[in-house]
Amino acid sequence: MNGSGDGAARRPVTLDDVARAAGVSQPTASRVLNGSSRRVAPSYRERVLTAARELGYTPNLPAQAMARGTSRTIALVISLISDPYFSAMAAEIMKQAEAIGLHVSIAVTERLAERELDLVRELRGQQPRAIILAGTGYVEPPSEQALIDELQRYEETGGRVVLISRSDLPFETVDFDNHEGSRQLARELATLGYRNCLVLGSATPLLSMQQRVEGFVAGLAESGVTNTRVHQPGFSWVGAREYVLGLPDAEARELDLVFAVTDDMALGALAGLRERGLRVPEDVGVAGFDDISTLRDVVPRLTTVHVALNAVAQEAVYRATTTDTDLVRRTVPAYPVVRDSTPRVTTSRRR
Amino acid sequence: MNGSGDGAARRPVTLDDVARAAGVSQPTASRVLNGSSRRVAPSYRERVLTAARELGYTPNLPAQAMARGTSRTIALVISLISDPYFSAMAAEIMKQAEAIGLHVSIAVTERLAERELDLVRELRGQQPRAIILAGTGYVEPPSEQALIDELQRYEETGGRVVLISRSDLPFETVDFDNHEGSRQLARELATLGYRNCLVLGSATPLLSMQQRVEGFVAGLAESGVTNTRVHQPGFSWVGAREYVLGLPDAEARELDLVFAVTDDMALGALAGLRERGLRVPEDVGVAGFDDISTLRDVVPRLTTVHVALNAVAQEAVYRATTTDTDLVRRTVPAYPVVRDSTPRVTTSRRR
């Protein structure tokens, strides 16, 4: 349709081009194509629509954002996108946001606490309507106050801040019930006969992970199991595996259960146990936390704590877009799912 | 620091504010904070920097983009972010892009071919420097021409288009060597003694999946195995599992290998085989394609074809940012990785 030669970069089609082609003023074209109070004469309306279609007009979003003073973007900060937990979270948030016509801009901290502040700053520059911080939350973060300042400054200019899984900051928060989830799990496992448990927390001081550890220990204690060992290997598959491999033989032999604060770590522990010649679940049970769906093919199927990611995402996006100003900390339930990796302990068990 | 009351939305800090606070003109502030030819007197420079820091200035990216006529954003279109393959791809692309100071904006088609066109249109509005389309590519897409038109229009205005895994369109393309990868795999498996193979392709007509099927069949044929059956179940874990479950008993019993065009499907097949009471790999071998890293915990470890995602991402980002105008179709190697799911076939094998 566009007869001009290829190659040389041409100017994008603007609202002005459309208006001229339709023989109307530029504001009129704007009203037809993007405006809300659409009181435009049908004949004009038709001409504008036709011109826009023929020219292949696309609104310049940055320009719109600038003129309107607000964008249709939500900024999402996550730790790692290749982590199934976070990619699932991101997917849910994108779905929820798109459902209400919002675009999600993702930034990744690569698990570096310092990067978080830089990212927030950079994201602010995009003038998003809201910033959602998911899944970092260190117990004693290096630049906590600077981050708070930055976020508060953002809020002061009309932006909304929503935190997921880090209820330690003075902003809207959505969280799972980490403590209760692993407490319930611990009680169920105790009922199944587990008595010698190793809990793998996280060397990286993450608040939610700490809660999971505490909840699990508490649950066991309520069930009369008090000899639980807690260790904090590196916060990863590799960290958990290496920790398990480094366990003294005597200690490893005593174990009948390893609970790790994430499914990822639980699988690392599982790999380590097997490398040591221990059978799972025959010799040792393994349990995790998160209920990552892509793990359905792991054998044995992993006992874990399920968190309703979609509920979290929905709540987070809702909080990010509502105009309520009361600071809410909503907790989404988490509940244990016992599967093959933790069968009932029988007397025939090794120890 | 900012004494003013909380609550009421305030205006964000602009370059103008900084300039005023520093007692310089706005362009000078611009030159110090964002400009390239930084010929600003040290004293002024210092004052601007200080003012910016104290006020918490963040450049308004949309405004910058508009003034400069170009943004620092790359738009990425993928099928599904919760799919480990795509999330790994997205992670790599983000990493490569961030390394050169570019931001990545992600949009998801949810595997709907029609959505692709809408998304491209919407993304264009964000005025990205480049659009990368990853991992769709239907054999006979519904609105192919409209998509091509849209992308070409985008290119005409100076944008760059890079395709990943769909070398059927007239744009820069980065692809794995699907055909060669599965051909090599087939040859290795034939060497291991596999003779009765079921190939699971994709009911959704995806070009790269077709190539994987053809390569595998060709590799077997070269090795003298010509009785290969090819079927096209739904393109998912569920599809593969259901297909395997629906297989006639006689046919299932004959099998010694199932090759699926993705790891995801291979695992679905594996689940289905086990549900039928077949042992993997003792009775039937299973192989996939993609070498998804989060599958390291699957037992038996899956034989597959490895693709160098980071190489693909690097090449894609490079192509997206270079100013070369020659249409390049770069192919990244893919090579078989034989693991536990396809051991050498012994005479003690069931059939």
Add this chain to the structure above:
DNA sequence: TTGTATGCGTTATCAA
């Protein structure tokens, strides 16, 4: 080297 004036594409305000 610094400042003035202008333009980027859009929306919002206000007359007409």
Add this chain to the structure above:
DNA sequence: TTGATAACGCATACAA
């Protein structure tokens, strides 16, 4: 209802 005109925040050409 429609159209001139003024913002929005920033970068650049040009003048000082």
